[in-house]
Amino acid sequence: MLDMQGIAKIFRTDLIETHALRNFDLKVEAGEFVAVTGPSGSGKTTFLNIAGLLETFEHGTYRLDDQDVSRISDDQRSRLRNEKIGFIFQSFNLIPDLNIYDNVDVPLRYRRLSASDRHTRITSALDIVGLASRMKHIPAQLSGGQQQRVAIARALAGDPKFLLADEPTGNLDSLMARQVMDLLEEINRMGTTIIMVTHDPDLARRAHRNVQIIDGQVTDYKPYEGPYEPSAIIGVTGERASG
Amino acid sequence: MLSYNLRLAFASYRRNPTLTGLVASAIAIGIAVCTITLTLYHALSNNPIWWKNDQLYAVTIDSWDPERPDNDKHPERPPPQLTYKDALALLKSDIPMRKVAMFKSTRVLDSGKADVKVKRMDTRVTTGDFFRAFDVPFLYGGPWGAAADQGPEPVVVISKEVNEKTFGGINSVGRTVRLDDRDFRIIGVLDTWQPAPTYYDLNNGSLENPEDIYIPFAWGEALELESAGNTNCWKSEQINTFKDFTNSECVWIQFWAEFSSKADHNRFQSWLDGYAKDQKKLGRFPRPLNNHLYNVDEWLDFNEVVTKDNRVLVGLAFMFLAVCVVNTVGLLLAKFLSAASLSGLRRALGASRRDIFQQHLVEVIVLGLAGGLLGLIFSALGLWGLRLMFASDFDQYASLTHMDPTMMGAAILLSLLAGIAAGLYPAWRIGRIQPATYLKTQ
Numbered sequence: 001m002l003d004m005q006g007i008a009k010i011f012r013t014d015l016i017e018t019h020a021l022r023n024f025d026l027k028v029e030a031g032e033f034v035a036v037t038g039p040s041g042s043g044k045t046t047f048l049n050i051a052g053l054l055e056t057f058e059h060g061t062y063r064l065d066d067q068d069v070s071r072i073s074d075d076q077r078s079r080l081r082n083e084k085i086g087f088i089f090q091s092f093n094l095i096p097d098l099n100i101y102d103n104v105d106v107p108l109r110y111r112r113l114s115a116s117d118r119h120t121r122i123t124s125a126l127d128i129v130g131l132a133s134r135m136k137h138i139p140a141q142l143s144g145g146q147q148q149r150v151a152i153a154r155a156l157a158g159d160p161k162f163l164l165a166d167e168p169t170g171n172l173d174s175l176m177a178r179q180v181m182d183l184l185e186e187i188n189r190m191g192t193t194i195i196m197v198t199h200d201p202d203l204a205r206r207a208h209r210n211v212q213i214i215d216g217q218v219t220d221y222k223p224y225e226g227p228y229e230p231s232a233i234i235g236v237t238g239e240r241a242s243g
Numbered sequence: 244m245l246s247y248n249l250r251l252a253f254a255s256y257r258r259n260p261t262l263t264g265l266v267a268s269a270i271a272i273g274i275a276v277c278t279i280t281l282t283l284y285h286a287l288s289n290n291p292i293w294w295k296n297d298q299l300y301a302v303t304i305d306s307w308d309p310e311r312p313d314n315d316k317h318p319e320r321p322p323p324q325l326t327y328k329d330a331l332a333l334l335k336s337d338i339p340m341r342k343v344a345m346f347k348s349t350r351v352l353d354s355g356k357a358d359v360k361v362k363r364m365d366t367r368v369t370t371g372d373f374f375r376a377f378d379v380p381f382l383y384g385g386p387w388g389a390a391a392d393q394g395p396e397p398v399v400v401i402s403k404e405v406n407e408k409t410f411g412g413i414n415s416v417g418r419t420v421r422l423d424d425r426d427f428r429i430i431g432v433l434d435t436w437q438p439a440p441t442y443y444d445l446n447n448g449s450l451e452n453p454e455d456i457y458i459p460f461a462w463g464e465a466l467e468l469e470s471a472g473n474t475n476c477w478k479s480e481q482i483n484t485f486k487d488f489t490n491s492e493c494v495w496i497q498f499w500a501e502f503s504s505k506a507d508h509n510r511f512q513s514w515l516d517g518y519a520k521d522q523k524k525l526g527r528f529p530r531p532l533n534n535h536l537y538n539v540d541e542w543l544d545f546n547e548v549v550t551k552d553n554r555v556l557v558g559l560a561f562m563f564l565a566v567c568v569v570n571t572v573g574l575l576l577a578k579f580l581s582a583a584s585l586s587g588l589r590r591a592l593g594a595s596r597r598d599i600f601q602q603h604l605v606e607v608i609v610l611g612l613a614g615g616l617l618g619l620i621f622s623a624l625g626l627w628g629l630r631l632m633f634a635s636d637f638d639q640y641a642s643l644t645h646m647d648p649t650m651m652g653a654a655i656l657l658s659l660l661a662g663i664a665a666g667l668y669p670a671w672r673i674g675r676i677q678p679a680t681y682l683k684t685q
Contacts, residue, residue, distance in 0.1 A: 054591055054679040075595050082593020089682060093588050097254050107592040109247055154592070 001162060001193050002028040002051060007060035009046050009216075020046040021216040024060065028195060030161075033188040035207035036197045043216040044197045045166060051195060052085050052164045053077040065161055082110050086155025086192075088184075090167035092147040094139040094154075100126065101135040104154045111158065125153040129183060145176030152183060162193035169203060181206055244598075245605065252606035255582065262578045263610065266571055270614025270661050273567030275621030278654045280560035282626060282646050287449065288549045290539050291438035292378060295501070298340075299376060300508065301542045302498040304329055304519055305533035308477035312530075320545065321533050322475065324446070324494040327464075332518060334370065338511040339500035341376040344460050345369030346496055347444060347472040352456060353421040354409040364405070365471065366422070367444075367454040368463045374400070374431075376501045377443055382406070384416035384431035387459060391430075395461035399427035402455045406432045425466070427458065442539050444497050445546040446472040470495045492527075500536070512536055564661060571665035579603055579673040586673050587681030596674040603670035604663070611662015615655045622646060622654065 007024040010017055020043045028034050038044050049055040050062065053069060061070045065084055069077070087093075094103050104125055108118045126132040129149035131142075139147050148168060155163055165184065169177035181203060188194050196207060204210050212219050256263040290296060305313075305321035306329065312318035325333070330344040350366040373379070374386035383406075387398045399420060406415050419426045433453075440449030462468065467485040476493035502508040515534045522528045537545055579586070586599050594602075626646065646654075 049679040052591070054682070055677070075597075078590065078593055078595040078598075081591065087591055093591075093682060095585055095588065097258055106589060109244070110589075110593040110595070110598055112244075158593075 001030040001032070001065060002026070002195070003061075003063040004051070005061045007050065007057050007062060009043075009050060009055070009057045019216055021050070021057070024213075024217060026211060026218055028162075028193060030193055031188075031191060032209060033185070033194045033207045034196070035204035035210045036195060036213060037199065037201070037204050037210060038213035042213045044213050046216075047213060048164050048166050048195070048197050052087060053081050078110075082107055082158065084161040086158060086160035086163040088148070088151050088155055088163060088165040088168045090170040092139070092144070092151045092171070094147055094150055096139055099136050099138050100131060100142070100150050103139065103150055104135075104157050107154065107158045121157045121159075122153075125157040126150075128156060128187075129153040143176065144172050145179055148172060148176070148180050149183065152180070152187070156187065156192075160192065162195065163187065165194060165196040167198055168196060169198070169200065177203070244601070248602045248605040249609065251602055252609050255578075255606055256610075259578055259581065262574060262581070266574045266578065266610055266665075267614040267617055269567045269571045269574060270611055270658055270665070271617035271621055273564035273661060274615055274618025274654055274658045275625055277560045277564045277657055278618060278622040278646065278650060279625045279629070280557050281653060282622070282650050284549065284553055284557050285647070285650060286439050287553060288543070289439060290543065291440070291442060292539055295378070296538050296540055297505070298503070299499060299501050300536035300538055301545075302333060302500050302515070303535045303537065304515065304528070305530045306492060306494065306522075306528050307530055309529035313475075313477075319533070321535060322494045323497075323546065324473070324475070325496045325498050326492055326494055327489040327496055329522075330496040330498050333498055333500075333515075336511065336514055338502075338507055338514055340503045340507070341372035341499075341501040343370055343373045343376050343443075343499040343501075344496055345373060345444070345498075346463065346468075346470045347447070347454065348463070348468040349471050350422040350456055350458075352405070352409075355419070355421060356409070359409050364456050365452070365454040366456040366458060366468075368458055368460055368468055370460045372501070373443075373457065376499060377438070379436050380434035382432045382434040383414040384429070387430055392459050392461060395459040395465060397425060397427045398430045398459065400431040400433060400457040401429055402433050402453065403435055405455045422456065422458070423466075440543065440548050442543060442548075443499065444472065445542075445548065446497075449543075449546070449548045464489060472497075508536065564657070568661050568665045571661070572668055575607060575666055575669040576672065579669045583673060583676055584681040587676055587678040590676070590678035591682055600670050600674035603673055604666055607662045607666025607670060608659065609662075611658050611660075611666070612655065614662065615658025618658055619646075619651060619654050 004024055004026045007021050008019070009021040010019050024047065036044050036047065046055070050057050061068060063069065064080065069080065095106065101122055104122045105118055108121060113121070122135070123132060126135055129152050131146060131149055131153065134142065134146070139150065142150065163184070168184065169180050172180060184194055184196070185206065196203070198204050292299060301323070302325070303321040303323060304325060306326060307313045307322050312320070313322040314320045334342050334344055336342070346368055348366045348368050349363050351361060351363050353361045367373070371387040371389065371392050374381070382403055386400065387396065390396065391398050399422065401409070401415070401420070406412060409415070409420070410418065415429050415432060418429050420429060421427070436453055438453070441451045441453065444451070464485070472495065474493055474495040476491060478492040480487070480491045482488050482491055500511060502511065512534070516532060519528050519532055519534055543549070589599060623646065
């Protein structure tokens with residue numbers, strides 16, 4: 001599903017060169033729920049950005065869903081982000097002046113889907129996160145937990161191969177955090193691969209596998225021992241996906 | 244996707260109404276300045292009788308000083324007016340379909356009504372062909388014929404304004420008015436007629452009002468009427484009487500000819516050259532043969548109706564628009580970058596650079612059109628202000644300072660181009676942002 005080999009990412013200014021990732025290797029198989037931990041500045045978010053094709057890197061190779069994406073064009077990266085990856089951010093990143101329905105609609109618009117197809121996907125995704133009745137609300141009218149569930153619905157609506165979550169519960173109280181984690185676990189059980197960056201060791205323990213990053217390198221890596229057998233693999237559109 | 248981008252554009256305007264208003268205003272001010280200047284330029288460079296451009300010609304003969312040309316800047320140009328005796332000679336040619344010999348004078352109009360003030364009025368002393376050659380519209384009656392020209396008969400055509408002031412706007416044909424010390428019978432009342440510029444006589448400028456009173460040309464000699472236009476003489480001559488004046492080499496008569504065909508035009512040109520050669524034999528026309536027939540476009544150019552200043556003004560207006568566009572670029576950059584996190588988010592969710600570029604381009608195009616509409620309102624206000632300032636001096640400004648559909652279309656097109664010009668870079672720039680940079684700050 002995701003295979004990074006020897007990745008190096010360097011941020012440069014006039015004075016400083018920062019090696020955010022160095023000789024970074026990681027393999028994540030389909031259906032896994034991987035927690036990525038590490039201290040601040042260790043390179044977790046950089047890893048997530050590269051994994052999500054939001055940033056390029058200097059050295060190494062990256063294969064995503066059996067495709068080498070190391071040197072693809074910006075347009076191809078956009079398309080892959082849209083079709084294969086779902087993002088969940090710490091600060092939810094909803095568009096404040098769009099209602100919930102339109103927020104979930106955003107990635108689908110760029111896939112040029114028909115209006116009816118989009119509608120089916122949006123209502124189905126909002127059903128999964130339990131917010132189908134709130135689709136005309138704007139984000140400010142929802143609690144933090146609800147907003148994060150909208151963000152999850154937005155990620156799910158595109159039927160992604162895997163979800164990248166960056167501190168998904170970082171802005172939530174413990175009750176809401178637990179609800180969001182329950183939801184992520186449920187989504188993972190349905191077959192979606194999840195990589196979650198977190199500071200919280202309790203949340204990390206709920207993942208199948210923990211990966212620790214320190215100084216831009218994986219320091220505690222337990223290879224996948226699969227096969228992983230999800231209880232059910234059901235996409236947002238309600239169709240049964242291949243496992 | 245267009246309707247989606249339009250929705251996003253309006254959401255963006257609502258999100259930042261102040262900056263949106265500033266952008267639209269910057270475009271609007273630039274458009275308004277350009278539109279006002281272009282409206283005036285368009286009116287001045289307008290040919291008010293374009294449909295007769297191949298038929299109607301100003302006639303010139305170079306009767307000027309052998310030592311120096313009439314126009315030092317353009318020595319190739321003959322004087323723009325004729326001597327009285329040459330005008331009479333040209334009137335005898337039967338080649339043109341219509342011949343107009345004329346000059347501007349003034350007459351005191353007395354309607355005989357106690358409640359209407361006696362007033363000195365601009366008077367055109369002209370042959371009857373004036374009205375049909377220049378397509379002058381009549382409200383009542385019509386022009387006089389050849390017999391009235393030859394008589395001359397005491398007939399007069401008055402303007403609509405004079406008819407309203409003197410007779411309350413009723414059909415006054417058949418009534419009598421007194422011009423100085425002679426009675427004239429009204430045979431026609433003009434409808435509204437405001438050619439801009441006043442191409443048929445540019446001696447006193449191009450923004451003159453048409454005259455109030457029109458009488459047959461032959462009355463000029465009979466009543467010894469003086470010209471209220473330009474009279475130019477190059478030769479030292481004894482002029483003691485009006486007869487001396489009409490026999491002199493002074494030029495003061497405007498002459499126009501209308502032809503029914505190109506062949507007639509060419510025949511008349513040959514006839515004119517023949518006439519000039521005959522006059523040379525009589526010791527006149529010492530300069531080289533230089534007779535010209537100018538159509539209305541050429542005549543406006545000859546008289547430099549659109550001056551270099553007008554053109555410079557148009558250039559300056561466009562430079563001002565360019566400054567507005569440059570300012571708009573800055574405002575749009577600020578506007579787009581203030582919402583860069585949203586664009587970054589859209590990029591993260593799968594929007595391509597082109598998607599973001601198109602989204603913002605739609606936003607600036609709509610904004611440019613809004614600026615254009617606002618600019619049209621500003622233009623209308625500006626032209627209204629010009630009318631208030633100058634209308635008392637020249638009624639012509641009233642017609643000059645009205646925007647026609649061409650100018651409105653030009654304003655909308657300009658605003659569209661200005662919007663695109665101002666928005667291209669900011670839209671491109673926002674499409675190039677790295678999504679990861681803005682996701683944390685969203």
